[in-house]
Amino acid sequence: MSDIWSLGIQRLLSRVNSFYRSGSSKSKCKLLLCNAQQIGWIREDTANQLRQYPNVFIEQSDRFILSDHLNTYENRSEAIAKVLNDMRAKDSLKTLRGWRDELYLVKSAYSNPPLFAIERAAASAFGIRKYGAHLNGYVIDDDGTWRMWIGKRSKTKQTFPGMYDNLAAGGLSHDLTPTECMIKECGEEAQIPKELVVGKLKSVGAISELSFAGAFGIRKYGAHLNGYVIDDDGTWRMWIGKRSKTKQTFPGMYDNLAAGGLSHDLTPTECMIKECGEEAQIPKELVVGKLKSVGAISELSFAGHFFVALL
Template sequence: MSDVWSLGIQRLLARLNSFYHPGSSKSKCKPFLCETRQIGWIREDAAVQLRQYPKVFIEHPDRFVLADHLNTYDNRTEAVANVLNDMRAKDCLKPLRGWRDELYLVKSAYNNSPLFAIERAAAGVFGIRKYGSHLNGYVIDDDGTWRMWIGKRSPTKQTFPGMYDNLAAGGLSHDLTPTECMIKECGEEAQLPKELIEGKLKAVGAISYCYEDDDGIHPEGQFLYDLELPTTFQPKNTDAEMEKFYLMTIPEVKEAIIKDDFKPNCATVVLDFLIRHGFVTPEQESNYFDILSQLHMPGQ
C-alpha cells in the first residue's frame, strides 16, 4: 500500500476513535452507572444539565448514577424520558433538536438484559453505546473482478448528508435483532428482494469504536453482513435515505475511503471488508495489526 493510503487510513481511524486520543474529554468525564455497572460517560456539558434533576441522576465525586428508587426497566425508562422531554422543551442541549421518536435499549453489554430504553438522539449525551447493522453488497464479474455497491446519502439527511455509505445500514432499535434490522434496511434502503437475501445474507463479524463531537460521546458497535449479488441487480432506494448508488471497483473503493467523501464509520465497514477478503494484507500494509486493533475498541 502507498504511504498516502496508509496515512489516510490512520486519519480515518483516529477520527473514529477520537475519544481515546490525547486532547479528548475522556479524562474529565464521569462514568455513568446503573446497578453498579457502567453504561456510559457524562461530559461536563451534559453534567451541567443533569444536575437540575437530582431525583433521577445522582452525582458523586467520581461518577453519575441513576437514583436507587429507579429499580425497574419501566420506571427508569419513564423517568429518563421525562427528563429528556423537559430538557427538549427548554432547548438546553443541541442533540435533542434531532429527536427521532426511536428508542434504543441501554445495556452494560450487548448480551446483558436491558436496563432501560432511551431516545436515540439522547444516547450521545450519556455516552451510551449504540448498535447498528451494516451491509457490504458486492458483485464478482465473469472475469473475477470484484466490485462493491456504495450508496450516496440524501442531501437532506440529518447526519452526514451527501456522503458515501454502505449499500444498506441502520441503527438497531429496541425491538429488532441485528439480522432482523439488516433485512429491514435491505428492503427500505436498497429494495433488495427476499430471494436475493434469504440464505445468502452472511453475518461476518462486528467492529467497535468510540468518537466524540459536539453532540456528545459515541461508543458504537456495528454488526457486519456481506451479500454477493448478481451482476444484473440494481439497487433502488425506497425511503429517501439514499440519493444514488455506485458500483465501484476495489481500487476505486480504496481511494474513496481515505477521502472525506465517506461517512467515517461506513468507510471503516468497507475497510473491514477489504481486509477480510484479502484486498489489504500484512505484506502490503505495515500498520496491518494496528488497523485491526482500532477496528475493535472498547466502549468503556
C-alpha cells in the same frame, strides 16, 4: 498505491478512535452508572442539563448515578423519557432536535440484560454503547475484479446528510435482531426487495470504536487483538481464536486472538492485557509494551469480505 491507501486508512482510524488520546474530551467527562454498572460517559454540556433533574441523576465527584429508587427496567425507562421530553421541550440539548421516536436498549454489555430504554437521539449525548447493522455489497466483473457498491445518504438525514455510506445500514433498535434490522434497512435505504435479502445475508463479525462525535456525544465500545506469525519466507499468517462453547454470545465461533468490552476503570491497553491473560492465556510479560494500537472503526457487516486489524 496500496501503501499510500493503507496509510490513509490508518490515519483515518486514528482520528476515529480518539476518545482516549491526549487532548480529547475524556478528562472533562463524568462516568454514567446504573445499578453499579457503567453505561456511559457524560460531557460537561450534558452534565449541566442533568443537574436540573436530581431526583433522577445523582451527581458524585466523578460520576452521575441513576437514582436507587429507579430499580426496574420500566421505571427507569419512564423516568429517562420524562427527562428527555422536558429537555426537548426546552431545546436544552442540541442532539434532541433529531428526535427519532425510536428506542435503544441500554446495557453494560451486549449479552447483559437491558437496564432501560432511551430515545435514539439521546444515546450519544449520554455516551451510551450503541449497536448497528451495516451491509457492504460487491459486484464481481467478468475478469474477476471486485467492485464495491457505495451508498449516499439522503440530504434530509438528521446525521451526516449527503455523505457516502454503506450500501445500507441502521441502528439496532430495541425490538429487532441484527438480521431483522438489516432486512428492514435494505428495504428502507436501498430499496432492495425482501425476497432478495432473506436467507442471503452473511454475518462477517463486528468491530468497535470509542470516539468523540461533536454535538452528538461519545460512542463507546471495546478492544480487540489480532495476532500474526511471520514465516521464514516472509509470509504473514494470522492467529484465529475460537470462542468457548459456554460463551453467552456466539458460542463456539471463530474470533480474534483476544477481545473484551471496555469497562469504566480500564484503558484500551489495560483491557487488552487483561483479556490476553483471561482469554488466550498469554503471560503478561509477553504483552506489556508489545501491543500496537492500529485504530478502531465501528461496524457490524452482514455481507462481503471485511478485514480489519484492531487493538
